[in-house]
Amino acid sequence: MLRLRHPLVLLLLPITLTILLLHFASSPPPSSPTPQPVPCGAALSDATDGRWVPTPSPAPPPLYSASCPFHRNAWNCLRNGRPQLAALSWAPTRCGGAVVPRIDAAGFLAAARGRRIGLVGDSLSENLVVALLCALRSSDDGARKWKRRGAWRGGYFPREDVVVAYHRAVLLAKYTWQPVEKSKELQKDGVKGYYRVDIDIPADDWVNVTKFYDVLIFNTGHWWDTYKFPKETPLVFYKGGKPIEPPLGIHEGLKVVLKSMASYIEREVPRKTLKLWRTQSPRHFYGGEWDHNGSCVSDRLLEEHELNHWFDPMFGGVNKEARMVNSEIKEAIAGTDIQLLNLTYMSEFRADAHPAIWLGKKDAVAVYGQDCMHWCLPGVPDTWVDILAAQILHYLKKGKG
Numbered sequence: 001m002l003r004l005r006h007p008l009v010l011l012l013l014p015i016t017l018t019i020l021l022l023h024f025a026s027s028p029p030p031s032s033p034t035p036q037p038v039p040c041g042a043a044l045s046d047a048t049d050g051r052w053v054p055t056p057s058p059a060p061p062p063l064y065s066a067s068c069p070f071h072r073n074a075w076n077c078l079r080n081g082r083p084q085l086a087a088l089s090w091a092p093t094r095c096g097g098a099v100v101p102r103i104d105a106a107g108f109l110a111a112a113r114g115r116r117i118g119l120v121g122d123s124l125s126e127n128l129v130v131a132l133l134c135a136l137r138s139s140d141d142g143a144r145k146w147k148r149r150g151a152w153r154g155g156y157f158p159r160e161d162v163v164v165a166y167h168r169a170v171l172l173a174k175y176t177w178q179p180v181e182k183s184k185e186l187q188k189d190g191v192k193g194y195y196r197v198d199i200d201i202p203a204d205d206w207v208n209v210t211k212f213y214d215v216l217i218f219n220t221g222h223w224w225d226t227y228k229f230p231k232e233t234p235l236v237f238y239k240g241g242k243p244i245e246p247p248l249g250i251h252e253g254l255k256v257v258l259k260s261m262a263s264y265i266e267r268e269v270p271r272k273t274l275k276l277w278r279t280q281s282p283r284h285f286y287g288g289e290w291d292h293n294g295s296c297v298s299d300r301l302l303e304e305h306e307l308n309h310w311f312d313p314m315f316g317g318v319n320k321e322a323r324m325v326n327s328e329i330k331e332a333i334a335g336t337d338i339q340l341l342n343l344t345y346m347s348e349f350r351a352d353a354h355p356a357i358w359l360g361k362k363d364a365v366a367v368y369g370q371d372c373m374h375w376c377l378p379g380v381p382d383t384w385v386d387i388l389a390a391q392i393l394h395y396l397k398k399g400k401g
Ligand SMILES: *[C@@H]1O[C@H](CO)[C@@H](O)[C@H](O)[C@H]1NC(C)=O
Pocket: 048, 049, 279, 326, 327, 330, 340, 342, 344, 345
C-alpha cells in the first residue's frame, strides 16, 4: 500500500542511494578504518583496575549448573551443598560503570570457528578451562569430551568445529621421579628420591602441541613449594642433560624454568598464535596454612585496604606467595611476545568464593584441609572466562582485519 500511496518514496529512493554511494566512494579507503573502541573486558588493564559490584539487573541467566558434564566434582560447590555465591560482576574502571559482560557463548564459538584454544599448566588453569567448557556448552548441545594430543581435559564443539583443551603440566618443564638406590649416600638424610627437572625441556604433555593451537594460555606457580616437594623428595634441576652446579633451590629453580619456558614458547609457538600467560591465583587461608586448620568459610569479600596486609610479601602472611611468583613471571616474559593476563588482583578480593569445606568427599577436609585455593564453579573463574573471551574475540577480529 505504501508504494501506491507514496510514489514519491520510490522516486527518492534511487536518489538517496546514489548520494549514499557517492558519500562512501569519497570516504577514506578501507585500509584505514576508524579504530573501534576496545570492548569492556578486552583491554589488558581491565582485569587490573576495577572493583566487584552486584550484577546489574536483570542478571543474565546462569550459563551452566551443577550438572555440566565438564564439571570437576571438587569444585562443584552447589552439588556439594554450599549456598550459592552472591551474584557479583567485575566493573573495570575504564568501562565507566559498566561491567564485563558475560561471555556470549554462541557469538564466541562462531567467531572462533575452526579454531583451537589450549591451556597449559597446573590445576588453576584447569579451574579456568572447566568454567570455559561449561559456558561454551550452553550454546552447543553436541559438545563432547575431547582428550587427544596429550590433553588432560577438553571439549569439542562440533557446531563451529572448535576445540578447547587443557594440558596438565604443573611445572611446565619436564620432570621425572628418580628413586634413590638403597646404597646411595643421599638416603642418609631421609631422602627417598628426587624429581629431576629438565629446565630446557617442556613436559611431554604439551611438547608436541605448540603448533596445534591458535590461542595458548600458560601458567605455573602453585606447585613451586616445599609442601609439594619437601626435602625428602626435592626438585633437582638439569640443563642440557646435566645437573646444574651448584644445585639450585626451589625458588631459583622457578626463575630459571620460567625464563627457559618463556623463551621456548617464543621460539616454538608460531608468531600468529595468541600467547597469554596468566598470573597466580591468590589463596585465602585465614588463621593458618592448609595443614594447620587454615579456613575460608566466609561470605565476605576483602576490602581494598585489606589486600596488602593479606598478600604483600612484606607482611609475611600465609598467602604471600602469589605476588612473589607474579613478579618472577613478569620478569620472565618481559620482551617476549607473550602477554600477561593478570587475574590476581581481581581475585584477591574474593575470599568468599573458594570450595572451603564443600569438597564433595567425606574425609577430604580432615585429610587435605580446606580448599582455599581453587574456586567454586560457577564463581570467580567465570569472570576470568569473560575477560579471556573478550580478549580472544578482540584478537580474532583484529586478525581478520
Ligand atoms: C597485577 O595487577 C595489580 C593491580 O593493578 C598490580 O598491582 C600488580 O603489580 C600486577 N601484577 C603484575 C605481575 O604485573
